[in-house]
Amino acid sequence: MAHKYAQLAFTETVRAMQQEQNSRAGYASMDQGEDYNFLLSAVEAEFIAQRDSLYMASVSETDWPYVQHRGGPKGFLKVLDASTIGFADYKGNRQYVSAGNFRNNDRVALIFVDYPNKRRLKLMGRISQVAEDDWQTLASLEDDDYRAKVERGFIIKVEAFDWNCPQHITPRYSESEIESFITPLTNELSELKARLKQQLKTQQSASLTNEGLAQNSSIAKTSLADYPQNSGEGELPLVISGIRQLTPRIRAIELRHAKGQALPAFEAGAHLAIPVILSDGKLTHRHYSLCSNPNRTDCYEIAVLNDHNDLKIANELDKSDIEESGSSTIHQHFTLGLQLNCAQPKNYFPLEQSTDPVVLIAGGIGITPIKAMALTLTSLQRDFSLHYCGRSLDEMAFSDRLVRQLGDKLHLYVSDEGNKLKIEKLLVSAPIKAHFYFCGPQKMIDQLLKLAQQHGIESCRLHFERFEHKIDASAKSFTVKLKRSAKQFRVSAQESILDAVLAQGIDVPFSCKTGECKTCVVPVAKGNVIHNDECLTNTEKANKLMCLCVSRAAQDTLELDL
Ligand code: FES
Numbered sequence: 001m002a003h004k005y006a007q008l009a010f011t012e013t014v015r016a017m018q019q020e021q022n023s024r025a026g027y028a029s030m031d032q033g034e035d036y037n038f039l040l041s042a043v044e045a046e047f048i049a050q051r052d053s054l055y056m057a058s059v060s061e062t063d064w065p066y067v068q069h070r071g072g073p074k075g076f077l078k079v080l081d082a083s084t085i086g087f088a089d090y091k092g093n094r095q096y097v098s099a100g101n102f103r104n105n106d107r108v109a110l111i112f113v114d115y116p117n118k119r120r121l122k123l124m125g126r127i128s129q130v131a132e133d134d135w136q137t138l139a140s141l142e143d144d145d146y147r148a149k150v151e152r153g154f155i156i157k158v159e160a161f162d163w164n165c166p167q168h169i170t171p172r173y174s175e176s177e178i179e180s181f182i183t184p185l186t187n188e189l190s191e192l193k194a195r196l197k198q199q200l201k202t203q204q205s206a207s208l209t210n211e212g213l214a215q216n217s218s219i220a221k222t223s224l225a226d227y228p229q230n231s232g233e234g235e236l237p238l239v240i241s242g243i244r245q246l247t248p249r250i251r252a253i254e255l256r257h258a259k260g261q262a263l264p265a266f267e268a269g270a271h272l273a274i275p276v277i278l279s280d281g282k283l284t285h286r287h288y289s290l291c292s293n294p295n296r297t298d299c300y301e302i303a304v305l306n307d308h309n310d311l312k313i314a315n316e317l318d319k320s321d322i323e324e325s326g327s328s329t330i331h332q333h334f335t336l337g338l339q340l341n342c343a344q345p346k347n348y349f350p351l352e353q354s355t356d357p358v359v360l361i362a363g364g365i366g367i368t369p370i371k372a373m374a375l376t377l378t379s380l381q382r383d384f385s386l387h388y389c390g391r392s393l394d395e396m397a398f399s400d401r402l403v404r405q406l407g408d409k410l411h412l413y414v415s416d417e418g419n420k421l422k423i424e425k426l427l428v429s430a431p432i433k434a435h436f437y438f439c440g441p442q443k444m445i446d447q448l449l450k451l452a453q454q455h456g457i458e459s460c461r462l463h464f465e466r467f468e469h470k471i472d473a474s475a476k477s478f479t480v481k482l483k484r485s486a487k488q489f490r491v492s493a494q495e496s497i498l499d500a501v502l503a504q505g506i507d508v509p510f511s512c513k514t515g516e517c518k519t520c521v522v523p524v525a526k527g528n529v530i531h532n533d534e535c536l537t538n539t540e541k542a543n544k545l546m547c548l549c550v551s552r553a554a555q556d557t558l559e560l561d562l
Contacts, residue, residue: 003030003031003037003160004037004038004159004160005030005037005122005124005160005161005162006027006030006031007160008124008159008160009124009160009162010027010030010031037160037161037162038083038158038159038160038161039082039083039158040079040082040083040085040158040161041082044079044121044161045079047112047114047119047121048075048077048079048085048112048121049074049075049079050074050075050114051074051075051077051112051113051114052071052072052073052074052075052076052174053069053070053071053072053113054069054070054077054110054111054112054113055067055068055069055070055110055111055113056068056069056070056098056108056109056110057108057109057110058097058098058101058102058105058107058108058127059101059105059107060097060101060104060105061101061104061105066097066098066101068097068098070087072087072088072090072143072146072148073143073145073146075143076088076143076146077112078140078141080140080155082158083157083158084155084156084157084158085123085125085155085156085158086130086137086140086141086153086154086155086156087141087153087154088138088141088142088143088150088152088153089150089151089152089153089154090146090148090149090150090151091148091149091150091151092148099129099152102127102128102129102154106126106127106128107124107126107127108124108125108126108127108156109122109123109124110122110123110124110125110156111123113169115169115170115171115172115173116171116172116173116177117171118166118169118171119163119166119169120163120164120166120169121161121162121163121164122161122162122163122164123156123158123160123161124158124159124160124161125156125157125158125159125160126156126157126159127154127155127156127157128154128155128157129152129153129154129155130152130153130154130155132152134153137153137155138150138153141153189245192248200332227277227333227338228277229337229338229339230338230339230341231275231276231277231283231338231339231340231341232274232275232283232285232340232341232342233275233283233341234273234275234341234342234343234344235341235343235344236257236263236264236341236342236343236344237257237258237259237339237340237341238255238256238257238258238263238300238339238340238341238342239255239256239257239258239337239338239339239340240253240254240255240334240335240336240337240338240340241254241255241256241299241336242254242299242336243334243335243336246303246397246398247394247395247396247397248394248395249305249306249395250303250304250305250306250365250395250397251303251304251306251330251331252291252301252302252303252304252397253301253302253303253304253330253334254292254299254300254301255272255299255300255301255302255340256298256299256300258339262297262298263297263298263299263300264297264344264345265294265297266290266294266300266345266347267294267347267350267351267376268294268350268351268369268372268373268375268376269289269347269348269349269350269351269369269372269373269437269465270289270290270294270345270346270347270349270350270369270372271287271288271289271290271345271346271347271348271349271369271512272287272288272290272300272302272342272343272345273285273286273287273342273343273346273511274286274287274288274302274330274340274342275340275341275342276326276329276330277329277333278326278329279329284326285511286304286326286327286330287511287512287513288302288303288304288368289302289349289368289369289372289439289465290302290345290368290369290372291303291367291368291369291371291372291398292372293372293375294372294375294376295375295376295379300345302368303365303367303368303397303398304327304330304331305327305364305365306327306328306330306331307327307328346511346517348465348512348516348517348535349369349437349439349463349464349465349516351373351376351377351437351463352435352463354435355382356433356434356435357382357383357384357430357431357433357434357435358373358377358382358383358384358385358434358435358436358437359384359385359387359426359430359431359434359435359436359437360373360374360377360384360385360386360387360437360438361386361387361388361389361421361423361426361436361437361438361439361440361444361448362386362387362388362389362438362439362440363389363390363438363439363440363441363444364389364390364391364395364396364440364441365397365467366438366439366440366441366444366465366467367388367396367397367398367402367439368397368439369439369465370386370388370437370438370439371398371402373437374386374402374405374406374409374410375405378405378406378409383431384409385409385410385411386402386406386409386410386411387411387413387421387426388402388410388411388412388413389412389413389414389415389420389421389440389444390412390413390414390415391414391415391416392414392415392416392417393412393414393416393417396412396414399412423444423447423448423451424451424455427448427451427452427455427457428455433461434461435461435462435463436448436452436457436461436462436463436464437463437464438462438463438464438465439464439465439466439467440467441467442466442469442470445464445466448462448464449462449464464534465514465516466514466515466516466534467514469496469513469514469515469532469549469550471493471494471495471496475493475494475552476493477490477491477492477493478490478491478552478553478555478556478557478558479491479553479556479557479558480497480500480501480553480557480558480559480560481525481526481557481558481559481560482501482504482506482559482560482562483525483559483560483561483562484561484562485504485506485562487504487506489504491552491553496513496548496549496550497548497549497551497552497553497558497560498510498513498520498548498549501548501562506562508520508522508548508562510548510549512549513549513550514534514549514550515532515533515534515535515547515549515550515551516533516534516535517535518535518536518547520547520548520549521536521540521545521546521547521548522545522546522548522560522561522562523544523545523560523561524544524545524546524558524559524560524561525559525560525561526557526558526559527553527554527555527557527558527559528553528554528555528558529541529546529551529552529553529554529558530551530552530553530554531546531547531551532547532550532551532552533546533547533549533550533551535547546560548560
């Protein structure tokens, strides 16, 4: 027996058209074999039961088809048996076009669409109105929880149905479907908020009970309500216009000009010094790479990793721990509308101007300058690849966005999934003349530099930025003498000369604190230096200049021209 759907829908003209368009052969099989597409199976019944809307066509006396959208509670169209479906006609539209058409022509066509899963079912049948006194059938069509008045009921005897291909169905989601996706996320958010609140409480009480700490500083004086709404002394007034939680520990902050003006243009690799008022009330600055598209001048975006959990517990806090608390201050106190007066963006990590291929490597939060570079290279149509490593995918900020924007130029390495970046392999397989740009933890950068040197990659092709400078575990304490200020003090094994000088109340300029910007460079009056910076040339080192933020004394005493 021919397929009933083909019998009804494939008229002579339709078949001729299929022939013309070379699709006839594909549908010819529907003219033979056993027909089953007039009896609804459990699959169709379940599909119909899950729908809360459908499109229904009737035929008018003028031969015009009339298509109507019908909606109701999920499963409002009932499958009564394998060849019968029906629905209650609720009070609403008063045109009665479909109901009127059915009095004259009982042909009806329905389309059910499952938008999220891109599936659709087309069905044809004969419709009849349920008799007003057929209470049993009417009751079987009603929805108990749906508060609308039933005006009549309709029964459809199924003549044929067919499943359609998913092409050209845009996935759409109903409110309840979206809610089912969001509920686990909002639950997780509430849980994280509760945990954060608890951690803050613990941190505050620990800070207050730490006697030594309380005597040496006035930590934990700034409460949430006290945080200044306007801070910083820079000439660029920025206002926080958006905050998004990218991962459990990373938050993106969008900044716009306070007066709505265009922002100064910046190049990939640039960073912004963000004023932060620490809990002791002191103004300090934290440096964050601009990760937004450098083509945009309407807003800047930075991403801040909250390293609070990485701090030692309160009774082990020392000065360096306090210094690190800038990011947790940002997470706790930065809210929409807060004004930050910043200096113009600075760039110590620019892309070189050439057409050479580029290999970008990012570890963790090191993705921020690398992301801006990838966007610039994309718009310049330069040959590049981006290799982004992290512990777990949900800790890797922007990974979803980058997948969409970069396609196969992006390579993700998730160590929790056993997929680690093989740095050596990457270095040796990179295109000839490729320039490498990398940003990430010190360990990763040190490893990259070591391997690059082993494989003879010229240093002019290696560009990197550290987002932290950790003092070597083997570092020793030493004495620093200041020639012009006539001061002398010890620098402990755990602190930098810069921090020790600042602690003496001597105002020296600094910026990156990672040995990349040259802002803290001073002349050495006497003594030898272990240079740990990335910015001084050999000539500058020979001329007895040093970076206070990362370099150290080679012997027990070092005299500076300060
Ligand atoms: S502060 Fe940038 S090199 Fe020292």
